[in-house]
Amino acid sequence: MSGDVMMDTWWWPYVMILVAGWLATDVWRWIGVFASGRLREDSELLIWVRCVATALVAGLISKLILFPQGILGETPMWLRIAAACAGFGAFFLSRQKVIVGVLAAEAFLIGGWWLVDRVG
Amino acid sequence: MTVPEGTEQSNLPEDPPKSGREWFLLGARAAISIPALILTAAFVGFAGLARETGLSLAETLAMTGFIWALPSIVVLTGALSSGMGLIPASIAVALASVRLMPMTMALMPMVKVPGKTKNWHLLIASHFVAVTAWVFAMRTLPELPREARLPYFTGFGSAVTSFVFCMTGIAYLAVERLPDVVAGALVLLTPVYFLCSLWGAARLNVDKAAMVVGLVLGPLFFLYLPGLDLLWTGLIGGTVTFFGMKIFRGGLS
Numbered sequence: 001m002s003g004d005v006m007m008d009t010w011w012w013p014y015v016m017i018l019v020a021g022w023l024a025t026d027v028w029r030w031i032g033v034f035a036s037g038r039l040r041e042d043s044e045l046l047i048w049v050r051c052v053a054t055a056l057v058a059g060l061i062s063k064l065i066l067f068p069q070g071i072l073g074e075t076p077m078w079l080r081i082a083a084a085c086a087g088f089g090a091f092f093l094s095r096q097k098v099i100v101g102v103l104a105a106e107a108f109l110i111g112g113w114w115l116v117d118r119v120g
Numbered sequence: 121m122t123v124p125e126g127t128e129q130s131n132l133p134e135d136p137p138k139s140g141r142e143w144f145l146l147g148a149r150a151a152i153s154i155p156a157l158i159l160t161a162a163f164v165g166f167a168g169l170a171r172e173t174g175l176s177l178a179e180t181l182a183m184t185g186f187i188w189a190l191p192s193i194v195v196l197t198g199a200l201s202s203g204m205g206l207i208p209a210s211i212a213v214a215l216a217s218v219r220l221m222p223m224t225m226a227l228m229p230m231v232k233v234p235g236k237t238k239n240w241h242l243l244i245a246s247h248f249v250a251v252t253a254w255v256f257a258m259r260t261l262p263e264l265p266r267e268a269r270l271p272y273f274t275g276f277g278s279a280v281t282s283f284v285f286c287m288t289g290i291a292y293l294a295v296e297r298l299p300d301v302v303a304g305a306l307v308l309l310t311p312v313y314f315l316c317s318l319w320g321a322a323r324l325n326v327d328k329a330a331m332v333v334g335l336v337l338g339p340l341f342f343l344y345l346p347g348l349d350l351l352w353t354g355l356i357g358g359t360v361t362f363f364g365m366k367i368f369r370g371g372l373s
Contacts, residue, residue: 013179013200020209021196022186025217029246032224033239036232046222051330051362053218056354057191057318058331059338060216063350064194064311066339069201070172072304084312091316099154101316102161106305113301 075113083109140271143264147275150260156280159252162190162313163284165306167291168298169194173201177292184288188281189250190310192217195350208348215354224249230261231270245270248277251317330361 087105094100199209341349
């Protein structure tokens with residue numbers, strides 16, 4: 001499904017990257033610069049905004065784990081979910097060290113992948 | 121290998137009068153750190169994703185340099201691959217990067233020298249605000265003299281960005297030759313890295329609740345409302361969490 005639609009013209013992806021990517025991202029950083037000191041960080045509006053943003057990024061995370069692109073999509077879904085859970089568990093047990101979580105998830109995935117290949 | 125990332129500041133010599141340039145270089149040196157390596161690996165994973173999706177090398181690098189926030193980059197990659205229009209894609213990316221605003225707001229008073237720092241300096245430095253650099257800055261900068269903070273942060277940010285930029289390009293070119301397991305493992309790196317660092321960056325319970333709700337709703341909306349699924353996940357999940365937690369905490373006041 002990739003490729004055809006967006007490759008209609010060579011420059012369209014760059015318009016997307018500059019407007020929907022760069023502008024849509026940096027505008028928040030610029031607003032942050034100008035608003036610093038004026039908007040309170042614990043205001044209700046900002047908490048709501050952060051809830052929406054957090055839920056969106058979290059939705060993206062689980063989408064990437066459940067429906068990944070490319071070669072990872074060929075692994076069983078339960079293995080990817082279990083690997084992510086193992087990573088998060090290790091992250092939690094290690095007093096929130098991101099590196100531990102990442103390594104645990106990767107070790108689980110690679111080990112499980114190897115086992116599935118051998119058994120299947 | 122578990123060198124605490126804070127080690128750098130103890131290496132800083134004690135004599136304070138230093139030029140901005142020296143602080144910039146010290147910040148750049150501090151970029152050699154564990155979080156920067158995880159970030160690099162996550163971007164290597166993105167290079168693989170971008171290639172699988174059909175993006176060119178130039179597009180991949182343009183996204184890395186111009187956006188510099190992995191969730192937004194991944195959202196835009198999805199938008200490009202599904203042929204989403206400019207407006208919906210902008211909204212989706214903007215929603216994915218709203219969190220940069222409170223992060224920038226929290227950081228700026230720390231790096232600003234009141235009455236002296238020019239706004240355009242802050243605007244340039246703000247481009248480096250992303251989870252990795254922000255966590256580093258919030259932990260490290262308070263121990264530095266005020267004048268040192270902006271050049272130090274800018275040095276750190278530009279060093280990490282340049283390094284990751286180059287590695288993304290190299291990874292894009294090399295990724296075809298990677299064994300399946302390595303390529304797959306790198307694609308998993310990004311969501312797991314986000315999973316952990318998003319939880320680590322959540323300060324209030326309501327942030328954590330929103331994260332759990334988003335994790336559940338994301339795949340549901342993807343299956344039943346594909347296209348704008350991330351927008352709905354954010355808006356509905358975030359709003360429900362926000363009001364749900366308000367009621368849970370003891371009524372709407």
